[in-house]
Amino acid sequence: MSFIKKFIEQETINRRNLLLASAYGLSGAAALRMFGAGAAHAAVENPTIAWSYRDRTNPYWNYIVYGGEAFVESLGLPKSALVNLINEGSSEKSLADVKALLAKDGNKVALAIDANDAPNCRPVVEAVAAAGAHVSTIWNKTDDLHPWDFGDNYVSHMTWSDEGPAEQTARILFDAMGKKGGVVHLGGIASNNPAVERLNGLKNALKDYPDIQLLDAQPADWDTQKANQIMASFLTRYGDEIKGVHCANDTIAYGVLEALRAEGIEGMPVVSYDGNERAVELVAKGEILATVFTNPYWGGGITAALAYYATIGAFKPSDEPHEHREFYGPTILITPKDALDFKAKYLDTNPTYDWKDFWGPSNGPIQYKS
């Protein structure tokens, strides 16, 4: 049971850091006010590197953390040097954790964070800027919040545009269906941005395929069990009319495939999103026709790296153009013919990345819809 021991040791260290942070809180904050302001933008050595994210029950966030750990190891530090702040889906906890860390280490914090929801990003960034620390964010941010409005302290924001890749998977699906027949979509939590974008991608592709009909689209909440039951109900409602299935992510696709397997339906075209290892294996076997990889491993590492190198003064964020401060992360389309190559390159062993190549794999500046 060594993994339990290891886990407890790690958690003890994390917990201890956080407790110290809280205890140290008031005095630290006071000291900062006296001496901190003038030195806020000066280079800092050996900052605390922290990742704040939702939970560890999801392969996506696990890969984010593996990437963050790989980055701290590239600095010659142990994995445990990465402070994990887990918000468990609570924006309040997310902000409270960040404030506790800032109270302890002041401007010596290099923070990578997904702020859990868009409105929470602003208070997080403001708290970091007030302490003179540095933060890089991913996914959740309101459109009116920009890194360049905070000098050097808000280093960067990375997100992923899902509409284009979801449209590509839809086109692959429609072609496999012979460009005609009914399609159903099983989506994520209805209010989640990626869920909306992935359905929009499908709808965009539909415009070019007049003989394809979108029979139904229901939210499956990123959940395998729920997707399984909805797919079963779709089969009752539409029966043989269903010629293809468009899924908002891999965990939904697993539920769909099992619903089809239960009915003995084989060869139904299914496409998916996220590029989890299991899904890539299914793509290689042809059970899923396409999925999209967003490289959370690289995302986890590079987001921490951006915050870290800005903190130690290796580069000055405010000297960088806007497209280096708000940009899209990489998306890689995986189809049966390249699935095995992809798996060997990205999943079987994590590639060694140059964590100073901040923008190489990125995907252009963020476009806002007015």
Add this chain to the structure above:
Amino acid sequence: MLTQDNLQKWAPLLVLVVLVVFFTAVNPNFLSIRNFARIAIASTPALMIAVGVTFVILMGSIDLSMEGSVAVCAVLFATFFAALGGSLAGPGLLAVPATLLVGAVFGAINGLVHVKLRIPSFMASLSMGFVGIGLSLLITGGDRILVEDPLFRSLLTVRLGGFPLMTYVAIVALLAGWFIQNHTTIGRNFYAVGGGEDLAHASGLNVNKVRVICFLIAGVFYALGAMLAVAQIGIAETVTGRNLMFVSITSVVVGGTALWGGSGGVWNTLIGVLIVNVIGNGMVVIGLPSYVQDGVLGLLVITAVYLSTDRRSLSFVK
């Protein structure tokens, strides 16, 4: 005779029949063996969990640990199964009794925490549920474990009379639940404790012992539900039990088992599970927009509970 008592007794079944007729009228596809098999597959794991918690509710207690218990059982089952060769045809079969044992131990701890530490069952079981989620996360590190043995998956893929094998496993377990409830001393003691704990205690019944055994039996059913949930999608993970707390408690209550204990039973629970799953399936089949589905489910549950429980005997509802 159509007395009020009779009506209340049969109300859950009546609700089920009305729902089936209604959904069939809107979309005739609803009334088909294939669709009933789909509903059965969705209902099977939930039925096991609901039968387990029925016993606890009969005693007037509540058990909210099922999501954690199912997570631990599912993940340990998959781990044992893989370690023992990964096939039901070989030593992998031993994973089944081992998992039932895990469920029993988890349930017994749950009961002991409730009885020995004198913590209300609501809080004790809820906390044990969190412990279970944490434990399964520790074991898996957040990853999923696949169970691909064709023999094990035949629970889903092989059909007899139109229904997959897992349905028959669930029916056998349901009969076992009915046997425990009606034909064993411990089963009758559940009713005694739920109907009037003071009286049961005064008659010399070791109420604490009954409680611990009850949680233990519930745990065995959760373990069974966990294995059927794994059979259903071939994946064991920390979120295997997600949503089962709501579905199972709702099913028990909709089926007409009183939350204050002493009346109801496993047949009520069967009807309750079917009502909840027929609603879930039917709403998609008739094409109800997704944003009204949750609201409709809530209203239908209130209606079913209103029709099926006798509140005349209650001086107040808490």
